[in-house]
Amino acid sequence: MRYLFIFCCSFFLSLSAVADYQLTPKKIAENTWLVEGSTDNFSLHNGGNIVNAAFIVTDHGVVVVDTGPSFAYGKVLRAAIASVTDKPVIQVLLTHHHPDHVLGNQAFDDVPIAALAGTKKLLQEQGNYMAENMYRVVGDAMRGTEVLLPTQLVEEGLMEIGGHPLRLLSLTGHTGADLAILDERTGVLFAGDLVFYQRALATPNTPGLAAWLADIDTLEKLPWKLIVPGHGPLATDHQPFVQMRDYLNWLDSALREAAQAGQDMNQVLRMPIPERFAGVSLTRYELIRTVSHLYPRYEQQQWQRLDQ
Ligand SMILES: [Zn+2]
Secondary structure (H helix, E strand, C coil): CHHHHHHHHHHHHHHHHHHCCCCCCEEEECCEEEECCCCCCCCCCCCCCCCCEEEEECCCCEEEECCECCHHHHHHHHHHHHCCCCCCEEEEECCCCCHHHHCCHHHHCCCCEEEEHHHHHHHHHHHHHHHHHHHHHHHHHHCCCCCCCCCEEECCEEEEECCEEEEEEEECCCCCCEEEEEECCCCEEEEEEEEECCECCCCCCCCCHHHHHHHHHHHHCCCCCEEEEEECCCECCCHHHHHHHHHHHHHHHHHHHHHHCCCCHHHHCCCCCCHHHCCCECHHHHHHHHHHHHHHHHHHHHHHHHHC
């Protein structure tokens, strides 16, 4: 009896850790579903669910875009998919290697998990460190989560799956290897973290803000009807691109001007954030991180110029 009690307790405890995610797919276009995360930071409370995952129910089966922050999330995502279709999951596409987008991979270990070659390399190099960090921040929801590398590599081009021509774009602005996906049947653009909307962008792996701005131009010119950002709400207008461009340009010039003025890091991370970004969540938090990621480069450019 006692063992049965212990079994039941541990069963329900593990179930509650999994069930806490409460993922509800929202239909956003023909055959297309969004599982929207919060625009907050990682926390014990949200189990790392700060990310947008999505899936397309094609004639041949389901294509999943990003697997979320943990094994448990991946399992709940898979159950959520099964709640809207009987079709099997046949393909996973990863937009980039960051932990909130790929640590649900284990729940999809029976299907091809595709990513850009650069994404696989970055996950190989940084995955364990990122997962450890997630355990520290998110805690119990991470239980059992391990890095599972992509099993299939994709390149820029067209991937036709079950009546959905998916145009794959190989870009670099957010991490050096960023996959964006335009479904040419529905016009849905899965932008990954190249587009943050109403949530401050994160810069730990960016090759530079100029590269990111160029990617924003590339994406905006595509024939999209609906934008699914990596973080933040859906949009049918240009506003996410307008906001990204405004924010990236502000960051770039603010960091350059601070370097020109000879400010040190401690001064820069306290700099004023323009009032027009008040509705964007986590601006101060991400600015502090960005200064540590990027400010040394701006200082270096400045020093070189003085040396000339
Ligand atoms: Zn990211």
